[in-house]
Amino acid sequence: MKRVVVCGTTFGQVYLDALREGPFELAGILAKGSARSAACAREHGVPLLTDPARVPEVADAACVVVRAGVVGGEGSEVAAALLEHGVHVLQEHPVHPDELAAVLRTARAAGTVHHLNTLYVHLDPVRRFIAAARRLRALQQPLYVDAACSVHVAYALLDILAQALGPLRPWTLTAAPSRAPFTTVTGALGGVPLTLRVQNQIAPNDPDAHLHLLHRITIGAEGGNLTLVNTHGPIIWSPRMYVGREPDGRFAAGDPCLALPSATTLGPAEAPSFRDVVTRLWPDGVRRALTALHETVTSGADPLSQGQYHLGLGRLWLDLTRTIGRPDLLTQEPPRPLAAEEIA
Incomplete structure (x- = not known):
């Protein structure tokens, strides 16, 4: 599990920076196709994907850095789709416990791993x-x-x-x-x-x-x-x-x-410094x-103990x-x- 796709390019920029050096490799960006996401994909030299079903072609793990439903986003739906396609998921917090329970059930059924990241x-x-x-x-x-x-x-x-x-x-x-x-x-x-x-x-x-x-x-x-x-x-x-x-x-x-x-x-x-926080820490x-x-x-x-x-x-x-x-x-x-x- 070394090749990783990042979903989301707002706070996802931090994740993209994290993948500039090993041990993990940025394999693509999953987004809706905005100009910002296209620019990020060009900058990092990776493909821009718009369909979660294509992620397993390039990576076996994904970072979902999209707001979850509890804060008005679709992050948990994206995470579930990736898990169903055999992709392990690191999802940015917060996630409503009902959403999280559903995502964990999806991961268990698919034999994949979901971690929540604070x-x-x-x-x-x-x-x-x-x-x-x-x-x-x-x-x-x-x-x-x-x-x-x-x-x-x-x-x-x-x-x-x-x-x-x-x-x-x-x-x-x-x-x-x-x-x-x-x-x-x-x-x-x-x-x-x-x-x-x-x-x-x-x-x-x-x-x-x-x-x-x-x-x-x-x-x-x-x-x-x-x-x-x-x-x-x-x-x-x-x-x-x-x-x-x-x-x-x-x-x-x-x-x-x-x-x-x-x-x-x-x-x-x-x-x-704040620059050091954003670029290193x-x-x-x-x-x-x-x-x-x-x-x-x-x-x-x-992974059930982490989920619980x-x-x-x-x-x-x-x-x-x-x-x-x-x-x-x-x-x-x-x-x-x-x-x-x-x-x-």
């Missing part, structure tokens, strides 16, 4: 955060989660938390009184108290933009708190501040705890997701979206991002 869990900074969170969890029980995200990437946030914390059942979610741009949700995931702020806004004139942030997560324990400042880093460990007392009540200045830095970065202290994540699909196909492992995981995650995501309600619709002009030097 992308962000495959990025280096997030992987580093998840690994640190698991080490923290092995030492101490998490006491709380404080997180924020845009509604666009709420599904991925839940995936990050599930991989960091373990099973998220049982969960409880309640919307608290709040004002735009953030809707506040309180509750618990897997018994860990949760405070979550979701930017529940979408600009129909530019639906993939105007996010105040992607993900920001803090997991707190007795010994301190672990923070993913931004989806792309940095990661900061802040030990719990504790100043002991001498018998006479004075601060215990010799306490070893006082020698701890009040905050330490785990990994690079500076996050990558995200394509690296796509290659990791494709590698996981390849390993499932070549090992003959039952995402079915459960999808139900939690649906519960969250119901809790926060429909997004506010905005009309936005392109923002002017500021450099750090402008406010230093």
Whole structure:
């Protein structure tokens, strides 16, 4: 499973960039035939296909980077058609659990493999955060989660938390009184108290933009708190501040705890540039997701566990979206991002 077709050329551009280098080879683009898709096919020197039935002629796997029905697209129908034709599929999130269940049934009947890709869990900074969170969890029980995200990437946030914390059942979610741009949700995931702020806004004139942030997560324990400042880093460990007392009540200045830095970065202290994110970090994540699909196909492992995981995650995501309600619709002009030097 090395030759891959990409379906969709909007966010699919990231997938196309991921296939510029090995170990996978771009074999074609599947699209409806727009000028943009034709231009992408010419740029990459591959055929432009408009019929899923032709994909097995050039590839044995496909990346479906088209919106699923839950967000107004036909991605799940395309994925099902490819699976029926014997093509393994990596599908971009989010997907409604009912859609996903149908696609998984199609894959099982056809003897093909379907994986859902949330992308962000495959990025280096997030992987580093998840690994640190698991080490923290092995030492101490998490006491709380404080997180924020845009509604666009709420599904991925839940995936990050599930991989960091373990099973998220049982969960409880309640919307608290709040004002735009953030809707506040309180509750618990897997018994860990949760405070979550979701930017529940979408600009129909530019639906993939105007996010105040992607993900920001803090997991707190007795010994301190672990923070993913931004989806792309940095990661900061802040030990719990504790100043002991001498018998006479004075601060215990010799306490070893006082020698701890009040905050330490785990990994690079500076996050990558947005250019580096789009051209390196995200394509690296796509290659990791494709590698996981390849390993499932070549090992003959039952993909049902991955499917069941995402079915459960999808139900939690649906519960969250119901809790926060429909997004506010905005009309936005392109923002002017500021450099750090402008406010230093």
